Amino acid sequence: MKNIIDFIKQTFKTEEFIPLHEPRFIGNEKKYLNECIDSTFVSSVGKYVDRFEKDFASYVGAKYAIATVNGTAALHISLILSNVQRDDEVITQPLTFIATCNAISYIGAKPVFVDVDLDTLGLSPKSLKNFLETNCEIIENICINKITKRQIKACVPMHTFGHPCKIDEIKNICDRWKITLVEDAAESLGSFYKDKHTGTFGKIGAFSFNGNKIITSGGGGVIVTDDEGLAKRAKHITTTAKIPHPYEYVHDETAYNYRLPNLNAALLVAQMENLDKFLANKRELATIYKDFFETKNVKFVEEPQNSNSNYWLQAIIFDDVKQRDEFLEFSNKNKVMTRPIWKLMNELEMYKNCQKDDLKNAKYLEERVVNIPSSVIL
């Protein structure tokens, strides 16, 4: 225990408190923010939103990017655009941040939990296929859950801690079963699967720029898609569904005020300029951790096969829950911030009655995975 903590302190070159993940502002952040303030364009109009959307789409290789106020809003809109409606079902993984399930619930749809893979920590294509073959049938080109009689409209895998899940296999299964694939890529900016950016495999992908993510706009998110119609509609319903007019207020449906303010976009444009630097730095930290933990008989979570991970949050896996708890206790007491992986979604009060498979791997990981300090080291 103590030698792990000493090693982390050495690596981060400090005896002070070490957070799990803090942002770095080493570029044009102040300059661009000042430009916004000097120009008075701090809010919903301004050049940085457009510039960010162009930069982002080009970076991930999507045709369109639509900025949103946060990642949860991006997921919410992605599900609406996938035509998910009240009482529909959405398959996702139990091992995720609550935002994935919140977005499903805002619509009144129901999550269904399918297990994850041990090597990716993300949705398991094998479990997905097995769940569908056991419980579902295709009737008139839609996927019906035989148990609940509801339609399964969408599937939302998540790239846990930035490690890509087996997204091409998941896409094939979704296509076969007439289910729309929406990627929760909130944690995986800079992560590629077979040389294609995560978030661009499905019909729509959602990213987050919350303060703890690999780059941040304070708060923010983005939707990516190659579908022009969906992109236009995403912009429309995230900006109150206002019909362009020189002076009149006409809105053609009940919509959302989910747009990203120009101030936040300015911060984000500056952060994007350093993304490659951050990625290289995190990969280096992963190597340092991997070499160290190899000598300590603790399993370090490495990028899965066929992928290039952003290593957003570094993670280790203990042998059992007792060891994990001892480590959490000791590290947090000694000013090194560490956190267990999330409590499984199906164990939360709101989702305890949702349909699920055996979730064997998710339970195994829930008891053993711990995140350790992962900030970019300057």
Ligand SMILES: *Cc1c(COP(=O)(O)O)cnc(C)c1O
């Ligand atoms: C961060 C995150 C989100 C979105 O979070 P916001 O704080 O709303 O930007 C969604 N899903 C996952 C898995 C996340 O980690």
